[in-house]
Amino acid sequence: MQLEHLCPKTKGKLIFTHLQDKPSYFNKNGLDKDLLLTIALNGEGSQEIIINGMAHEFPSYSIIPLVSAQDYSFEKPERITAWQYSRDFYCNMDSYFEISCFGLLFFGYRGSQFLKLSESDREKFTALQQLFIEEFQTVDTIQTDMLQMLLKRLIILTTRLAKEQYLEGKIYEKEKFDLIRQFNILVDQHFKTEHQVSHYAGKLHKTPKNLTRIFNGFNYSSPSQIIQDRIIMEAKRLFTYTSHSVKEIAYELGFRDAGHFSRFFKKATGLKPSDFRKQQ
Template structure:
Protein backbone atom coordinates (compact mmCIF):
# COMPACT_ATOMS: atom_id res chain seq x y z
CA UNK A 1 0.00 0.00 0.00
CA UNK A 2 1.31 3.41 -0.95
CA UNK A 3 -0.81 6.53 -0.55
CA UNK A 4 0.09 10.07 -1.56
CA UNK A 5 -1.39 13.47 -0.80
CA UNK A 6 -0.48 16.82 -2.35
CA UNK A 7 -1.25 20.01 -0.42
CA UNK A 8 -3.31 22.24 -2.75
CA UNK A 9 -1.73 25.46 -1.45
CA UNK A 10 1.96 24.63 -1.07
CA UNK A 11 2.22 21.53 -3.33
CA UNK A 12 3.95 19.83 -0.44
CA UNK A 13 3.83 16.02 -0.39
CA UNK A 14 2.89 13.43 2.18
CA UNK A 15 3.48 9.77 1.30
CA UNK A 16 2.32 6.87 3.46
CA UNK A 17 3.78 3.43 2.70
CA UNK A 18 2.70 0.23 4.41
CA UNK A 19 4.00 -3.28 3.65
CA UNK A 20 4.80 -2.38 0.04
CA UNK A 21 7.14 -4.75 -1.85
CA UNK A 22 8.32 -2.13 -4.33
CA UNK A 23 7.99 1.27 -2.62
CA UNK A 24 8.41 4.05 -5.14
CA UNK A 25 9.57 6.74 -2.73
CA UNK A 26 12.15 4.94 -0.62
CA UNK A 27 15.69 6.23 -1.03
CA UNK A 28 14.76 8.93 -3.53
CA UNK A 29 17.32 11.32 -2.17
CA UNK A 30 19.29 12.12 -5.29
CA UNK A 31 19.36 15.60 -6.71
CA UNK A 32 15.61 16.09 -6.94
CA UNK A 33 14.27 19.29 -5.40
CA UNK A 34 11.46 17.43 -3.66
CA UNK A 35 13.53 15.84 -0.88
CA UNK A 36 11.60 14.02 1.81
CA UNK A 37 11.98 13.59 5.56
CA UNK A 38 11.20 10.00 6.56
CA UNK A 39 9.97 8.27 9.72
CA UNK A 40 10.26 4.51 9.17
CA UNK A 41 8.79 1.80 11.42
CA UNK A 42 10.08 -1.76 11.14
CA UNK A 43 7.82 -4.78 11.54
CA UNK A 44 8.08 -7.91 13.66
CA UNK A 45 11.46 -9.10 12.34
CA UNK A 46 14.82 -7.39 12.59
CA UNK A 47 16.49 -6.51 9.31
CA UNK A 48 19.46 -4.64 7.93
CA UNK A 49 19.40 -1.04 6.82
CA UNK A 50 22.28 0.51 4.89
CA UNK A 51 22.70 4.23 5.63
CA UNK A 52 25.30 6.12 3.63
CA UNK A 53 27.11 2.90 2.84
CA UNK A 54 27.20 1.59 6.43
CA UNK A 55 25.14 -1.46 7.45
CA UNK A 56 23.11 -1.29 10.68
CA UNK A 57 20.77 -3.70 12.39
CA UNK A 58 17.24 -2.31 12.33
CA UNK A 59 15.56 -3.96 15.34
CA UNK A 60 12.01 -5.31 15.19
CA UNK A 61 9.29 -2.86 16.24
CA UNK A 62 11.60 0.12 16.17
CA UNK A 63 11.62 3.49 14.40
CA UNK A 64 14.30 5.45 12.62
CA UNK A 65 14.00 9.06 11.40
CA UNK A 66 15.93 9.71 8.17
CA UNK A 67 16.87 13.12 6.85
CA UNK A 68 16.57 13.99 3.19
CA UNK A 69 20.33 13.94 2.55
CA UNK A 70 20.79 10.36 3.76
CA UNK A 71 21.17 7.53 1.28
CA UNK A 72 19.47 4.39 2.61
CA UNK A 73 18.23 0.92 1.66
CA UNK A 74 16.08 -1.52 3.62
CA UNK A 75 16.82 -5.23 3.42
CA UNK A 76 13.07 -6.01 3.62
CA UNK A 77 11.09 -2.94 2.50
CA UNK A 78 7.90 -5.02 2.54
CA UNK A 79 8.08 -4.97 6.39
CA UNK A 80 8.25 -1.20 6.62
CA UNK A 81 5.59 1.37 7.46
CA UNK A 82 6.86 4.82 6.53
CA UNK A 83 5.69 8.39 6.62
CA UNK A 84 7.53 10.68 4.20
CA UNK A 85 6.90 14.36 3.75
CA UNK A 86 8.40 17.44 2.19
CA UNK A 87 9.06 20.55 4.22
CA UNK A 88 6.41 22.36 2.18
CA UNK A 89 3.80 19.97 3.55
CA UNK A 90 4.46 20.20 7.28
CA UNK A 91 6.98 22.94 8.00
CA UNK A 92 4.55 25.73 7.23
CA UNK A 93 2.47 24.47 10.13
CA UNK A 94 3.09 26.50 13.28
CA UNK A 95 4.98 24.14 15.58
CA UNK A 96 7.13 24.37 18.70
CA UNK A 97 10.82 23.96 17.85
CA UNK A 98 11.02 20.41 19.25
CA UNK A 99 8.53 19.07 16.69
CA UNK A 100 9.30 21.29 13.70
CA UNK A 101 11.15 20.11 10.59
CA UNK A 102 14.23 21.52 12.32
CA UNK A 103 13.36 19.84 15.61
CA UNK A 104 14.66 17.06 17.81
CA UNK A 105 14.15 14.14 15.43
CA UNK A 106 16.06 15.47 12.46
CA UNK A 107 18.39 18.09 13.91
CA UNK A 108 18.58 17.18 17.59
CA UNK A 109 20.60 14.03 16.94
CA UNK A 110 23.13 12.79 14.40
CA UNK A 111 23.90 9.30 13.19
CA UNK A 112 21.71 6.23 13.44
CA UNK A 113 18.85 6.58 15.87
CA UNK A 114 16.71 3.51 16.49
CA UNK A 115 13.78 4.06 18.82
CA UNK A 116 12.33 0.92 20.36
CA UNK A 117 8.57 0.52 20.79
CA UNK A 118 7.17 -1.35 23.78
CA UNK A 119 3.78 -3.05 23.64
CA UNK A 120 1.89 0.12 24.52
CA UNK A 121 3.84 2.05 21.90
CA UNK A 122 3.05 -0.52 19.23
CA UNK A 123 -0.64 -0.14 19.97
CA UNK A 124 -0.45 3.65 19.68
CA UNK A 125 1.29 3.48 16.32
CA UNK A 126 -1.10 0.79 15.09
CA UNK A 127 -4.07 3.04 15.86
CA UNK A 128 -2.35 6.03 14.26
CA UNK A 129 -1.53 4.01 11.15
CA UNK A 130 -5.20 3.11 10.73
CA UNK A 131 -6.23 6.75 11.16
CA UNK A 132 -3.86 7.74 8.36
CA UNK A 133 -5.30 5.08 6.05
CA UNK A 134 -8.86 6.22 6.75
CA UNK A 135 -8.00 9.89 6.24
CA UNK A 136 -6.27 9.27 2.93
CA UNK A 137 -9.57 7.78 1.78
CA UNK A 138 -11.59 10.81 2.91
CA UNK A 139 -11.50 13.32 0.06
CA UNK A 140 -12.79 16.74 1.09
CA UNK A 141 -11.66 20.33 1.57
CA UNK A 142 -10.20 19.74 5.04
CA UNK A 143 -8.28 16.55 4.23
CA UNK A 144 -4.92 18.36 4.18
CA UNK A 145 -5.57 19.89 7.61
CA UNK A 146 -6.45 16.52 9.08
CA UNK A 147 -3.40 14.82 7.59
CA UNK A 148 -1.19 17.59 8.95
CA UNK A 149 -2.73 17.10 12.38
CA UNK A 150 -2.09 13.35 12.24
CA UNK A 151 1.47 13.90 11.06
CA UNK A 152 2.03 16.31 13.93
CA UNK A 153 0.74 13.65 16.33
CA UNK A 154 3.15 11.12 14.81
CA UNK A 155 6.09 13.52 15.21
CA UNK A 156 5.12 14.30 18.83
CA UNK A 157 4.97 10.58 19.72
CA UNK A 158 8.29 9.89 18.02
CA UNK A 159 9.95 12.93 19.59
CA UNK A 160 8.84 11.80 23.04
CA UNK A 161 10.41 8.41 22.40
CA UNK A 162 13.64 10.08 21.35
CA UNK A 163 13.78 12.20 24.48
CA UNK A 164 12.95 9.24 26.73
CA UNK A 165 15.49 6.89 25.18
CA UNK A 166 18.35 9.24 24.33
CA UNK A 167 18.11 11.71 27.19
CA UNK A 168 17.38 9.15 29.90
CA UNK A 169 19.41 9.89 33.01
CA UNK A 170 20.48 13.30 31.73
CA UNK A 171 19.27 16.66 32.91
CA UNK A 172 17.24 18.10 30.06
CA UNK A 173 18.19 21.74 29.82
CA UNK A 174 16.10 23.17 27.01
CA UNK A 175 18.40 26.10 26.28
CA UNK A 176 21.47 23.89 25.91
CA UNK A 177 19.69 21.25 23.87
CA UNK A 178 18.27 23.92 21.57
CA UNK A 179 21.82 25.14 21.05
CA UNK A 180 22.71 21.70 19.66
CA UNK A 181 19.72 21.86 17.35
CA UNK A 182 20.67 25.34 16.14
CA UNK A 183 24.24 24.20 15.54
CA UNK A 184 22.98 21.32 13.39
CA UNK A 185 20.77 23.66 11.39
CA UNK A 186 23.66 26.04 10.75
CA UNK A 187 25.92 23.17 9.70
CA UNK A 188 23.27 21.97 7.27
CA UNK A 189 23.14 25.47 5.78
CA UNK A 190 26.85 26.34 5.69
CA UNK A 191 28.85 23.08 5.57
CA UNK A 192 29.85 23.55 1.93
CA UNK A 193 31.72 26.75 2.68
CA UNK A 194 32.44 26.69 6.42
CA UNK A 195 34.41 23.76 7.85
CA UNK A 196 35.61 25.22 11.15
CA UNK A 197 33.82 25.05 14.50
CA UNK A 198 34.80 28.64 15.18
CA UNK A 199 32.46 29.91 12.44
CA UNK A 200 29.42 28.25 14.01
CA UNK A 201 30.47 29.16 17.54
CA UNK A 202 30.60 32.81 16.52
CA UNK A 203 27.16 32.58 14.92
CA UNK A 204 25.81 31.16 18.19
CA UNK A 205 27.69 33.67 20.37
CA UNK A 206 29.63 30.90 22.11
CA UNK A 207 33.24 29.78 22.19
CA UNK A 208 34.25 26.48 20.50
CA UNK A 209 35.24 25.18 23.95
CA UNK A 210 31.75 25.94 25.33
CA UNK A 211 30.08 24.14 22.41
CA UNK A 212 32.27 21.08 22.91
CA UNK A 213 31.45 20.99 26.64
CA UNK A 214 27.69 21.24 26.02
CA UNK A 215 27.76 18.54 23.34
CA UNK A 216 29.77 16.27 25.62
CA UNK A 217 27.17 16.74 28.36
CA UNK A 218 24.58 15.12 26.09
CA UNK A 219 26.97 12.33 25.04
CA UNK A 220 26.86 13.91 21.60
CA UNK A 221 29.39 13.85 18.78
CA UNK A 222 31.88 16.69 18.89
CA UNK A 223 31.06 19.80 16.84
CA UNK A 224 33.98 19.09 14.49
CA UNK A 225 32.77 15.51 13.96
CA UNK A 226 29.28 16.76 13.07
CA UNK A 227 30.72 19.09 10.42
CA UNK A 228 32.84 16.28 9.00
CA UNK A 229 29.91 13.86 8.92
CA UNK A 230 27.75 16.34 7.03
CA UNK A 231 30.46 16.94 4.42
CA UNK A 232 30.97 13.20 3.95
CA UNK A 233 27.21 12.62 3.67
CA UNK A 234 26.98 15.15 0.86
CA UNK A 235 30.11 13.82 -0.84
CA UNK A 236 28.62 10.33 -0.93
CA UNK A 237 25.39 11.69 -2.37
CA UNK A 238 27.25 13.51 -5.12
CA UNK A 239 29.41 10.48 -5.93
CA UNK A 240 26.27 8.32 -6.12
CA UNK A 241 23.94 10.56 -8.10
CA UNK A 242 26.23 12.65 -10.32
CA UNK A 243 29.10 12.18 -12.75
CA UNK A 244 31.05 15.08 -11.25
CA UNK A 245 34.77 14.48 -10.98
CA UNK A 246 36.59 14.31 -7.66
CA UNK A 247 37.98 17.76 -8.34
CA UNK A 248 34.51 19.18 -9.07
CA UNK A 249 33.02 17.61 -5.93
CA UNK A 250 35.92 18.88 -3.86
CA UNK A 251 35.27 22.39 -5.13
CA UNK A 252 31.52 22.00 -4.52
CA UNK A 253 32.25 21.13 -0.90
CA UNK A 254 34.61 24.00 -0.23
CA UNK A 255 37.96 22.29 -0.81
CA UNK A 256 40.36 24.21 -3.02
CA UNK A 257 42.64 21.20 -3.42
CA UNK A 258 41.33 17.84 -4.70
CA UNK A 259 44.16 16.00 -2.98
CA UNK A 260 43.21 17.46 0.39
CA UNK A 261 39.59 16.42 -0.17
CA UNK A 262 40.60 12.88 -1.21
CA UNK A 263 42.66 12.47 1.96
CA UNK A 264 39.81 13.87 4.05
CA UNK A 265 37.34 11.43 2.43
CA UNK A 266 39.61 8.39 2.83
CA UNK A 267 40.33 9.18 6.48
CA UNK A 268 36.60 9.32 7.20
CA UNK A 269 35.48 6.32 5.13
CA UNK A 270 38.62 4.15 4.67
CA UNK A 271 37.96 4.38 0.93
CA UNK A 272 39.40 6.48 -1.84
CA UNK A 273 36.71 8.51 -3.67
CA UNK A 274 37.30 6.43 -6.80
CA UNK A 275 36.83 3.17 -4.85
CA UNK A 276 33.61 4.45 -3.24
CA UNK A 277 32.18 5.34 -6.64
CA UNK A 278 32.90 1.83 -7.96
CA UNK A 279 30.84 0.19 -5.18
Protein backbone atom coordinates in the same frame (compact mmCIF):
# COMPACT_ATOMS: atom_id res chain seq x y z
CA MET B 1 -0.40 0.14 0.13
CA GLN B 2 1.06 3.48 -0.80
CA LEU B 3 -1.04 6.62 -0.37
CA GLU B 4 -0.11 10.15 -1.44
CA HIS B 5 -1.50 13.59 -0.74
CA LEU B 6 -0.51 16.93 -2.25
CA CYS B 7 -1.31 20.11 -0.32
CA PRO B 8 -3.35 22.36 -2.67
CA LYS B 9 -1.75 25.56 -1.35
CA THR B 10 1.93 24.73 -0.91
CA LYS B 11 2.16 21.65 -3.17
CA GLY B 12 3.82 19.94 -0.22
CA LYS B 13 3.76 16.16 -0.37
CA LEU B 14 2.85 13.47 2.17
CA ILE B 15 3.31 9.77 1.40
CA PHE B 16 2.13 6.95 3.65
CA THR B 17 3.53 3.53 2.79
CA HIS B 18 2.35 0.42 4.62
CA LEU B 19 3.68 -3.07 3.86
CA GLN B 20 4.11 -2.23 0.18
CA ASP B 21 5.89 -4.83 -1.95
CA LYS B 22 7.83 -2.38 -4.13
CA PRO B 23 7.52 1.11 -2.62
CA SER B 24 8.47 3.78 -5.13
CA TYR B 25 9.64 6.37 -2.58
CA PHE B 26 12.07 4.13 -0.70
CA ASN B 27 15.74 3.44 -1.24
CA LYS B 28 17.64 6.24 -2.96
CA ASN B 29 17.13 9.94 -2.36
CA GLY B 30 19.54 10.80 -5.14
CA LEU B 31 19.75 14.47 -6.06
CA ASP B 32 16.01 15.01 -6.39
CA LYS B 33 15.01 18.49 -5.24
CA ASP B 34 11.83 17.12 -3.69
CA LEU B 35 13.64 15.43 -0.82
CA LEU B 36 11.53 13.93 1.92
CA LEU B 37 11.86 13.60 5.67
CA THR B 38 11.08 10.03 6.67
CA ILE B 39 9.84 8.28 9.80
CA ALA B 40 10.18 4.54 9.18
CA LEU B 41 8.75 1.78 11.37
CA ASN B 42 9.98 -1.80 11.10
CA GLY B 43 7.53 -4.59 11.88
CA GLU B 44 8.12 -8.10 13.11
CA GLY B 45 11.66 -9.37 12.63
CA SER B 46 14.86 -7.36 12.43
CA GLN B 47 16.36 -6.46 9.07
CA GLU B 48 19.31 -4.61 7.63
CA ILE B 49 19.18 -0.96 6.68
CA ILE B 50 21.96 0.67 4.68
CA ILE B 51 22.46 4.35 5.60
CA ASN B 52 25.03 6.32 3.62
CA GLY B 53 26.80 3.12 2.65
CA MET B 54 26.95 1.65 6.16
CA ALA B 55 24.94 -1.38 7.28
CA HIS B 56 22.93 -1.26 10.52
CA GLU B 57 20.54 -3.65 12.18
CA PHE B 58 17.01 -2.27 12.13
CA PRO B 59 15.46 -4.05 15.15
CA SER B 60 11.93 -5.40 15.04
CA TYR B 61 9.22 -3.03 16.25
CA SER B 62 11.40 0.05 16.19
CA ILE B 63 11.43 3.42 14.44
CA ILE B 64 14.13 5.46 12.78
CA PRO B 65 13.86 9.09 11.57
CA LEU B 66 15.80 9.72 8.34
CA VAL B 67 16.73 13.16 7.09
CA SER B 68 16.39 14.06 3.44
CA ALA B 69 20.16 14.12 2.84
CA GLN B 70 20.60 10.51 3.95
CA ASP B 71 20.86 7.79 1.34
CA TYR B 72 19.19 4.63 2.60
CA SER B 73 17.72 1.28 1.59
CA PHE B 74 15.89 -1.48 3.45
CA GLU B 75 16.64 -5.18 3.20
CA LYS B 76 12.92 -6.01 3.40
CA PRO B 77 10.93 -2.88 2.44
CA GLU B 78 7.69 -4.87 2.42
CA ARG B 79 7.86 -4.96 6.24
CA ILE B 80 8.18 -1.20 6.58
CA THR B 81 5.53 1.36 7.45
CA ALA B 82 6.75 4.85 6.60
CA TRP B 83 5.59 8.43 6.69
CA GLN B 84 7.45 10.68 4.27
CA TYR B 85 6.84 14.36 3.78
CA SER B 86 8.38 17.42 2.22
CA ARG B 87 9.13 20.40 4.39
CA ASP B 88 6.49 22.52 2.71
CA PHE B 89 3.82 20.02 3.75
CA TYR B 90 4.67 20.27 7.43
CA CYS B 91 7.26 22.82 8.42
CA ASN B 92 5.84 24.67 11.38
CA MET B 93 8.75 26.89 12.33
CA ASP B 94 6.53 28.82 14.73
CA SER B 95 5.60 25.78 16.80
CA TYR B 96 7.55 24.54 19.79
CA PHE B 97 11.05 23.75 18.57
CA GLU B 98 10.91 20.08 19.54
CA ILE B 99 8.27 19.21 16.94
CA SER B 100 9.01 21.61 14.11
CA CYS B 101 10.48 20.44 10.80
CA PHE B 102 13.81 21.48 12.26
CA GLY B 103 13.03 19.83 15.60
CA LEU B 104 14.69 17.21 17.75
CA LEU B 105 13.99 14.21 15.54
CA PHE B 106 15.89 15.42 12.51
CA PHE B 107 18.21 18.11 13.84
CA GLY B 108 18.53 17.35 17.55
CA TYR B 109 20.38 14.08 17.11
CA ARG B 110 23.06 12.64 14.89
CA GLY B 111 23.88 9.09 13.95
CA SER B 112 21.52 6.15 13.72
CA GLN B 113 18.63 6.75 16.08
CA PHE B 114 16.66 3.53 16.48
CA LEU B 115 13.71 3.94 18.83
CA LYS B 116 12.23 0.85 20.44
CA LEU B 117 8.47 0.43 20.69
CA SER B 118 6.93 -1.10 23.79
CA GLU B 119 3.68 -3.06 23.55
CA SER B 120 1.65 0.04 24.46
CA ASP B 121 3.64 2.10 21.92
CA ARG B 122 2.82 -0.43 19.20
CA GLU B 123 -0.89 -0.08 19.97
CA LYS B 124 -0.64 3.72 19.65
CA PHE B 125 1.16 3.55 16.32
CA THR B 126 -1.19 0.87 14.97
CA ALA B 127 -4.18 3.05 15.83
CA LEU B 128 -2.48 6.04 14.21
CA GLN B 129 -1.79 4.04 11.05
CA GLN B 130 -5.50 3.26 10.75
CA LEU B 131 -6.41 6.93 11.21
CA PHE B 132 -4.03 7.88 8.40
CA ILE B 133 -5.57 5.27 6.08
CA GLU B 134 -9.10 6.49 6.84
CA GLU B 135 -8.15 10.13 6.34
CA PHE B 136 -6.42 9.49 3.02
CA GLN B 137 -9.72 7.98 1.86
CA THR B 138 -11.75 11.01 3.00
CA VAL B 139 -11.44 13.57 0.25
CA ASP B 140 -12.86 16.97 1.22
CA THR B 141 -11.77 20.56 1.79
CA ILE B 142 -10.25 19.88 5.22
CA GLN B 143 -8.36 16.71 4.32
CA THR B 144 -4.99 18.48 4.28
CA ASP B 145 -5.61 19.98 7.72
CA MET B 146 -6.52 16.59 9.15
CA LEU B 147 -3.47 14.90 7.65
CA GLN B 148 -1.23 17.65 9.02
CA MET B 149 -2.80 17.17 12.46
CA LEU B 150 -2.20 13.42 12.30
CA LEU B 151 1.38 13.96 11.15
CA LYS B 152 1.94 16.33 14.05
CA ARG B 153 0.67 13.64 16.42
CA LEU B 154 3.07 11.14 14.86
CA ILE B 155 5.98 13.56 15.32
CA ILE B 156 5.00 14.22 18.94
CA LEU B 157 4.81 10.49 19.75
CA THR B 158 8.15 9.81 18.08
CA THR B 159 9.81 12.81 19.73
CA ARG B 160 8.67 11.59 23.15
CA LEU B 161 10.25 8.21 22.45
CA ALA B 162 13.48 9.92 21.44
CA LYS B 163 13.60 12.02 24.60
CA GLU B 164 12.87 9.02 26.81
CA GLN B 165 15.42 6.74 25.19
CA TYR B 166 18.23 9.11 24.27
CA LEU B 167 18.10 11.55 27.15
CA GLU B 168 17.55 8.95 29.86
CA GLY B 169 19.59 9.83 32.92
CA LYS B 170 20.58 13.23 31.54
CA ILE B 171 19.34 16.58 32.72
CA TYR B 172 17.19 18.01 29.97
CA GLU B 173 18.07 21.66 29.61
CA LYS B 174 15.96 23.17 26.88
CA GLU B 175 18.31 26.05 26.05
CA LYS B 176 21.38 23.83 25.74
CA PHE B 177 19.64 21.19 23.69
CA ASP B 178 18.14 23.84 21.44
CA LEU B 179 21.69 25.11 20.90
CA ILE B 180 22.62 21.68 19.51
CA ARG B 181 19.61 21.80 17.22
CA GLN B 182 20.52 25.29 15.98
CA PHE B 183 24.10 24.17 15.36
CA ASN B 184 22.87 21.23 13.26
CA ILE B 185 20.61 23.52 11.23
CA LEU B 186 23.46 25.97 10.56
CA VAL B 187 25.78 23.14 9.52
CA ASP B 188 23.13 21.79 7.16
CA GLN B 189 22.81 25.23 5.58
CA HIS B 190 26.48 26.20 5.33
CA PHE B 191 28.64 23.06 5.38
CA LYS B 192 29.70 23.58 1.76
CA THR B 193 31.37 26.88 2.52
CA GLU B 194 32.12 26.84 6.26
CA HIS B 195 34.19 23.99 7.70
CA GLN B 196 35.41 25.50 10.95
CA VAL B 197 33.70 25.14 14.35
CA SER B 198 34.66 28.73 15.16
CA HIS B 199 32.32 30.03 12.43
CA TYR B 200 29.27 28.28 13.88
CA ALA B 201 30.26 29.03 17.47
CA GLY B 202 30.38 32.72 16.58
CA LYS B 203 26.91 32.55 15.02
CA LEU B 204 25.63 31.04 18.29
CA HIS B 205 27.54 33.53 20.47
CA LYS B 206 29.65 30.80 22.03
CA THR B 207 33.32 29.94 22.02
CA PRO B 208 34.29 26.65 20.33
CA LYS B 209 35.39 25.35 23.74
CA ASN B 210 32.03 26.14 25.37
CA LEU B 211 30.16 24.64 22.43
CA THR B 212 32.16 21.41 22.68
CA ARG B 213 31.53 21.22 26.43
CA ILE B 214 27.75 21.45 25.89
CA PHE B 215 27.85 18.69 23.26
CA ASN B 216 29.93 16.48 25.55
CA GLY B 217 27.32 16.96 28.29
CA PHE B 218 24.80 15.13 26.12
CA ASN B 219 27.31 12.44 25.03
CA TYR B 220 26.94 13.97 21.59
CA SER B 221 29.35 13.92 18.65
CA SER B 222 31.79 16.81 18.74
CA PRO B 223 30.96 19.91 16.66
CA SER B 224 33.92 19.21 14.36
CA GLN B 225 32.75 15.62 13.82
CA ILE B 226 29.26 16.80 12.89
CA ILE B 227 30.68 19.15 10.26
CA GLN B 228 32.88 16.38 8.86
CA ASP B 229 30.00 13.88 8.78
CA ARG B 230 27.79 16.31 6.85
CA ILE B 231 30.50 16.98 4.26
CA ILE B 232 31.13 13.25 3.82
CA MET B 233 27.40 12.54 3.53
CA GLU B 234 27.11 15.01 0.67
CA ALA B 235 30.32 13.81 -0.97
CA LYS B 236 28.98 10.24 -1.05
CA ARG B 237 25.74 11.43 -2.66
CA LEU B 238 27.64 13.34 -5.33
CA PHE B 239 29.95 10.42 -6.07
CA THR B 240 26.95 8.09 -6.31
CA TYR B 241 24.56 10.19 -8.37
CA THR B 242 26.76 12.42 -10.54
CA SER B 243 29.67 11.92 -12.90
CA HIS B 244 31.48 14.96 -11.52
CA SER B 245 35.22 14.60 -11.13
CA VAL B 246 36.91 14.55 -7.73
CA LYS B 247 38.13 18.08 -8.43
CA GLU B 248 34.61 19.32 -9.22
CA ILE B 249 33.14 17.71 -6.10
CA ALA B 250 35.96 19.05 -3.95
CA TYR B 251 35.28 22.55 -5.25
CA GLU B 252 31.52 22.20 -4.67
CA LEU B 253 32.17 21.19 -1.06
CA GLY B 254 34.43 24.14 -0.35
CA PHE B 255 37.87 22.57 -0.86
CA ARG B 256 40.30 24.53 -2.99
CA ASP B 257 42.62 21.58 -3.46
CA ALA B 258 41.42 18.19 -4.73
CA GLY B 259 44.32 16.42 -3.03
CA HIS B 260 43.32 17.86 0.35
CA PHE B 261 39.74 16.74 -0.20
CA SER B 262 40.83 13.22 -1.23
CA ARG B 263 42.90 12.87 1.95
CA PHE B 264 39.97 14.20 4.00
CA PHE B 265 37.60 11.69 2.39
CA LYS B 266 39.95 8.71 2.84
CA LYS B 267 40.64 9.55 6.48
CA ALA B 268 36.89 9.65 7.19
CA THR B 269 35.82 6.61 5.14
CA GLY B 270 38.93 4.49 4.73
CA LEU B 271 38.53 4.68 0.94
CA LYS B 272 39.89 6.87 -1.82
CA PRO B 273 37.12 8.72 -3.69
CA SER B 274 37.82 6.60 -6.79
CA ASP B 275 37.54 3.36 -4.81
CA PHE B 276 34.29 4.50 -3.19
CA ARG B 277 32.81 5.32 -6.60
CA LYS B 278 33.75 1.89 -7.97
CA GLN B 279 31.72 0.25 -5.20
CA GLN B 280 28.53 2.10 -6.13
